[in-house]
Amino acid sequence: MLSKNQIDKLGERVKAGNLTDQDLRSLDEYRRSFAMAYDVAFSVSRSFTKQEPTGRFKSNNSIVEKLRRESIRLAQIQDVAGCRIVVSGMSDQ
Incomplete structure (x- = not known):
């Protein structure tokens, strides 16, 4: 581990x-x-909402582009991995 x-x-x-x-x-x-x-966020989201979340890991190229575009350190990037749940309307949020 780094x-x-x-x-x-x-x-x-x-x-x-x-x-x-x-x-x-x-x-x-x-x-x-x-x-x-x-994996934990994905599992908890699925269990809590009974919805099927989607997710992804930021690609190496996306990380490189973000570092070059923004004044940020690698350890500060907060969206290396993420999941989301799409709902039908505001009342479901």
Whole structure:
């Protein structure tokens, strides 16, 4: 598991465009580190709402683009993984 400092240094290399194969593997490892939280959120959402949530993990390319577009550190990105539930109307929210 990467430390917060290692994650942010990786993010700096991503922003600079100096990515090695190891950096790409580390970025993928970082993305996958959200799997357990994603699975729990997905499961709880399904159980609580009785709806079928959808979800995804942000791709490496999307992470790279976000880091280059915004003034943000890699460890600050909050939407590496996410799920949502689509409802029919405001009363269902």
